[in-house]
Amino acid sequence: MSAHTLAAARPSAATVAASRKNLRRFLALDALVSGGNGLAYLAFSGPLGELLGVGGPTLFELGAVLAVFGLAVGLLAARPRPPRPAVQAVIDINLAWTVLSVLALELWFEPTTAGYVWIPLQAATVLGFAALQLTTLRRLPK
Secondary structure: OOHHHHHHHOOOHHHHHHHHHHHHHHHHHHHHHHHHHHHHHHHOHHHHHHHHOOOHHHHHHHHHHHHHHHHHHHHHHOOOOOOHHHHHHHHHHHHHHHHHHHHHHHHOOOOOHHHHHHHHHHHHHHHHHHHHHHHHHHOOOO
């Protein structure tokens, strides 16, 4: 393989910088949405639990998890160069959340109509975050 071919395979400094910036943006958006959901679930677990058919105590616990997750992802997004293993962990957690959300509809929860709309919508949003984060992470050199 020639030096020219190797150089063409490496992303340019501008591409790497743009990818890092985008990754931080996608992490920050994830942090805002996840943290915001968490705070809403904590503050309004009773009424939202009834609305969704999830139950107030369960929604309160999920809210606590999401609030902590949102804070952790926000701290990661604030770093100029988020570490690859930490970003991969966020992606993996988002993928697990997506799968568990879909399973919860049938196995654990007895959702209302609003729950049957909200839970898959939330899972799709989280899956979107994971896809954006993974695609951008792959553009960065290892």
